[in-house]
Amino acid sequence: MSRTFSADEEFAQKLDAEDPLRSFRNKFHVPLGKDGSSLIYFAGNSLGLMPKAARQIVEQELDDWAKLGVDAHLEARTPWYSYHETLREPTARLVGAKPSEVICMNSLTVNLHLMMATFYRPTKSRFKILMEEPAFPSDTYAIKSQIVHHGLDPKGALMLARPREGEYTVRTEDIVDLIEKHGDQLAVVLIAGINFFTGQLFDIEKITAAAQKRGITVGFDLAHAVGNVPLALNDWNVDFAVWCSYKYLNAGPGAVAGAFVHERHATNRELPRLAGWFGNDPNTRFRLHLEPEFIPVPSADGWQISNPPVLSMAPLRASLSIFDEAGGIEALRAKSIKLTGYLQFLIESKRPSNAGAARISDSYTVITPRETDARGCQMSILVHEHPKELFGKLEAAGVKCDFREPNVIRTAPTPLYNTFHEVWRFATILAAHQ
Numbered sequence: 001m002s003r004t005f006s007a008d009e010e011f012a013q014k015l016d017a018e019d020p021l022r023s024f025r026n027k028f029h030v031p032l033g034k035d036g037s038s039l040i041y042f043a044g045n046s047l048g049l050m051p052k053a054a055r056q057i058v059e060q061e062l063d064d065w066a067k068l069g070v071d072a073h074l075e076a077r078t079p080w081y082s083y084h085e086t087l088r089e090p091t092a093r094l095v096g097a098k099p100s101e102v103i104c105m106n107s108l109t110v111n112l113h114l115m116m117a118t119f120y121r122p123t124k125s126r127f128k129i130l131m132e133e134p135a136f137p138s139d140t141y142a143i144k145s146q147i148v149h150h151g152l153d154p155k156g157a158l159m160l161a162r163p164r165e166g167e168y169t170v171r172t173e174d175i176v177d178l179i180e181k182h183g184d185q186l187a188v189v190l191i192a193g194i195n196f197f198t199g200q201l202f203d204i205e206k207i208t209a210a211a212q213k214r215g216i217t218v219g220f221d222l223a224h225a226v227g228n229v230p231l232a233l234n235d236w237n238v239d240f241a242v243w244c245s246y247k248y249l250n251a252g253p254g255a256v257a258g259a260f261v262h263e264r265h266a267t268n269r270e271l272p273r274l275a276g277w278f279g280n281d282p283n284t285r286f287r288l289h290l291e292p293e294f295i296p297v298p299s300a301d302g303w304q305i306s307n308p309p310v311l312s313m314a315p316l317r318a319s320l321s322i323f324d325e326a327g328g329i330e331a332l333r334a335k336s337i338k339l340t341g342y343l344q345f346l347i348e349s350k351r352p353s354n355a356g357a358a359r360i361s362d363s364y365t366v367i368t369p370r371e372t373d374a375r376g377c378q379m380s381i382l383v384h385e386h387p388k389e390l391f392g393k394l395e396a397a398g399v400k401c402d403f404r405e406p407n408v409i410r411t412a413p414t415p416l417y418n419t420f421h422e423v424w425r426f427a428t429i430l431a432a433h434q
């Protein structure tokens with residue numbers, strides 16, 4: 001791949017001119033820096049940019065509220081009562097699920113708790129949970145509290161798959177080994193689709209198969225994977241998954257999150273769960289005080305608790321339609337592989353000691369896997385000296401990326417709104433400061 005790239009500016013401009021998705025940038029508001037020019041926005045892994053269509057779609061709901069009051073539940077242009085239905089099919093396409101296997105609701109960590117309430121049923125012999133390290137703090141808090149909730153001690157019940165000495169990412173074979181070794185004691189394996197820190201894309205299919213072979217339930221946190229890489233949750237037989245929508249899905253701060261429950265579980269009304277009225281069969285939902293028996297919808301909707309948060313769902317509608325217009329996640333992934341591959345090429349070619357290996361830098365090390373199928377769009381750069389200073393310089397030069405203690409700069413060029421020329425400018429600024 002790298003042989004097909006070149007480090008001069010004209011080449012970046014040529015890649016942009018040839019990019020079939022280049023017009024999609026115009027569908028987003030790109031924040032401006034102090035000098036009035038567009039920031040190089042590589043922070044879509046924290047908060048995706050605002051689709052221009054979001055304002056109008058939110059205003060529509062506000063108008064319907066103003067005009068119709070309670071009647072908007074059934075009479076709004078997009079009736080609020082079934083608002084979540086508008087998200088179902090585009091969401092299912094993004095995660096490779098059947099429409100009945102997905103539901104947009106709550107926020108990510110809340111959904112993780114709801115899934116664990118169903119799928120973490122520790123017994124005397126099988127009570128452990130396997131996660132990767134470092135996991136996102138919220139996931140660790142949630143999982144430890146789940147363990148405590150069942151009267152157990154996280155010290156004995158939480159197992160971590162770590163990178164080997166001198167390495168930054170976790171080898172799939174090491175996860176599989178832990179599963180094999182502790183298979184009888186593990187109740188749940190919960191791994192990120194893509195690790196938030198290193199950008200490592202895990203082999204979801206392989207981990208799922210290894211765990212299920214030992215009778216273990218497998219869930220994935222797709223916060224950094226959804227809208228970033230193609231997923232096939234139904235085919236891969238994943239038991240459950242959760243994700244948020246404000247990162248690569250560009251649905252705005254605190255946007256409504258998502259959950260996947262494989263159909264073999266989703267249709268099982270016997271599964272224990274934390275219930276609320278919107279998880280109940282719509283036919284009896286309004287006979288609440290007459291038929292107090294909870295009858296779950298035999299789909300992922302059976303985990304829905306409350307009525308849909310329309311104002312938080314509206315921008316997600318706008319955003320998901322952009323994914324469809326762009327030709328879906330496969331088309332975006334094709335550009336993404338090129339964009340991030342180009343970034344890696346430039347970082348390496350602008351180095352003083354370029355020998356083509358990942359971990360040779362004098363001043364920084366790319367800790368994201370080199371292999372395309374082991375990463376999404378994110379590239380994490382570990383800075384050996386004065387990391388905060390370098391980060392400050394990047395910010396001053398109009399780059400919006402983020403810093404993770406103690407020394408990692410995360411950059412995420414996204415195919416919907418970033419350009420090859422931005423990648424070139426970023427690499428040029430980085431090289432100037434190394």
Ligand SMILES: *Cc1c(COP(=O)(O)O)cnc(C)c1O
Pocket residue numbers: 107108109110136138139192196221223224244
């Ligand atoms: C972003 C992120 C979260 C955020 O959780 P919220 O409940 O949306 O606040 C959780 N876990 C992972 C892995 C994340 O990347």
